[in-house]
Amino acid sequence: MFASLSPRPADAILGLIAEYKKDPRPQKIDLGIGVYRTADGETPVLNVVKQAERQILESQTSKAYLGTAGEPSFNAAIQSLIFADSVSGERLTTVQTPGGSGSLRVAASLLQQSATVSPVWVSDPTWSNHVPLLGGAGLELPPYPYYDTEKHVIRVDAMLETLRTIPKGETVLFHACCHNPSGLDPADDTWRAITDIVVERELLPFIDMAYQGFSRGLDEDAFAIRHMAERVPEMLVSSSCSKNFGLYRDRVGTLSVMAADAATSATVASQLSFIARTIYSMPPDHGAAIVSTILADDSLTSDWHGELADMRQRLRDMRELISNALHDKAPDHDFSHLVRATGMFCFLGISGEQIATLKNDYGVYLVGSSRVNIAGITPANVDYLAESIAAVL
Ligand SMILES: Cc1ncc(COP(=O)(O)O)c(C=O)c1O
Numbered sequence: 328m329f330a331s332l333s334p335r336p337a338d339a340i341l342g343l344i345a346e347y348k349k350d351p352r353p354q355k356i357d358l359g360i361g362v363y364r365t366a367d368g369e370t371p372v373l374n375v376v377k378q379a380e381r382q383i384l385e386s387q388t389s390k391a392y393l394g395t396a397g398e399p400s401f402n403a404a405i406q407s408l409i410f411a412d413s414v415s416g417e418r419l420t421t422v423q424t425p426g427g428s429g430s431l432r433v434a435a436s437l438l439q440q441s442a443t444v445s446p447v448w449v450s451d452p453t454w455s456n457h458v459p460l461l462g463g464a465g466l467e468l469p470p471y472p473y474y475d476t477e478k479h480v481i482r483v484d485a486m487l488e489t490l491r492t493i494p495k496g497e498t499v500l501f502h503a504c505c506h507n508p509s510g511l512d513p514a515d516d517t518w519r520a521i522t523d524i525v526v527e528r529e530l531l532p533f534i535d536m537a538y539q540g541f542s543r544g545l546d547e548d549a550f551a552i553r554h555m556a557e558r559v560p561e562m563l564v565s566s567s568c569s570k571n572f573g574l575y576r577d578r579v580g581t582l583s584v585m586a587a588d589a590a591t592s593a594t595v596a597s598q599l600s601f602i603a604r605t606i607y608s609m610p611p612d613h614g615a616a617i618v619s620t621i622l623a624d625d626s627l628t629s630d631w632h633g634e635l636a637d638m639r640q641r642l643r644d645m646r647e648l649i650s651n652a653l654h655d656k657a658p659d660h661d662f663s664h665l666v667r668a669t670g671m672f673c674f675l676g677i678s679g680e681q682i683a684t685l686k687n688d689y690g691v692y693l694v695g696s697s698r699v700n701i702a703g704i705t706p707a708n709v710d711y712l713a714e715s716i717a718a719v720l
């Protein structure tokens with residue numbers, strides 16, 4: 328049986344992490360893997376998470392099964408964080424999922440349960456794992472234009488033009504904020520124009536929000552979702568607590584499905600319960616218990632807002648620092664897009680050969696698309712990083 332299997336190629340990012348770990352050079356810099364880091368290079372447990380964990384340790388009385396939809400108080404709290412009061416609750420079903428990835432996979436199965444399975448249009452480029460998570464579930468993923476690799480801007484006109492040609496009723500995946508990998512999000516007016524087309528073409532918006540609070544703020548980052556929720560009959564939203572609560576390994580996320588009415592919502596809920604049973608039965612509890620403990624307590628919520636704001640500010644500061652340092656060390660090159668982007672990522676915009684030289688000669692690791700994780704930059708390494716980039720240009 329197993330002898331007939333052939334090995335799969337190693338995941339590019341995991342391979343890069345392994346190479347980075349083995350590299351003995353003390354000045355090496357990891358701009359590859361997508362986790363937040365402090366100026367000390369740590370991915371810390373947030374203080375509010377530690378406090379919530381202490382409370383849970385004291386108060387939890389059972390480890391009995393949760394149920395396929397997860398913890399209702401967690402689902403309600405995240406639903407409100409995402410939608411605020413943009414849509415009536417009876418049209419929404421929110422279920423807890425194993426991370427944002429689990430949510431995307433459950434959404435893919437839900438789409439496949441519907442009478443006409445539509446392709447899911449994805450931005451070009453999109454997060455590389457959208458392909459195995461959605462495509463691996465059997466969905467077709469045609470691209471719509473998004474990023475201009477020469478000018479480092481969003482191809483707004485080309486994107487809107489393509490959206491206008493999508494057959495009625497098909498599904499379109501959008502990134503709510505901190506577009507991964509480009510870091511560039513549509514302006515609010517562009518979201519309004521996108522929504523007009525979504526309404527006119529009767530498209531089904533499927534919004535992935537893995538970084539709420541990392542771009543402009545918790546409410547501002549949900550603008551696209553709340554604006555569309557007011558105007559469209561149906562929508563899917565995948566969200567993740569991996570980044571904004573730093574709960575990467577606890578696997579905490581949600582899938583919210585907005586239906587046209589309460590009766591359809593009840594059917595959706597039964598489908599989601601069925602789908603969870605066919606994949607993982609029930610989501611893990613610990614991370615969601617932490618999030619609901621924080622969001623049920625005003626003081627912990629306010630502390631969380633503070634810690635989230637600190638992460639957001641550090642990313643902004645590092646964007647300024649590297650962009651200024653590159654302006655000094657490589658004045659003939661324009662890296663202004665680094666500060667136009669938000670969140671953890673953006674493209675550096677250098678060639679495959681330059682990426683290889685950065686790794687081999689300077690110990691600076693980034694993935695082959697030239698996507699950089701801004702959280703890998705610190706005040707201590709920024710000069711070396713800018714000198715290394717300038718040297719390979
Ligand atoms: C765009 C996007 N969607 C979803 C996710 C899912 O994250 P997780 O499964 O860790 O919650 C990520 C994580 O990097 C992401 O970048």
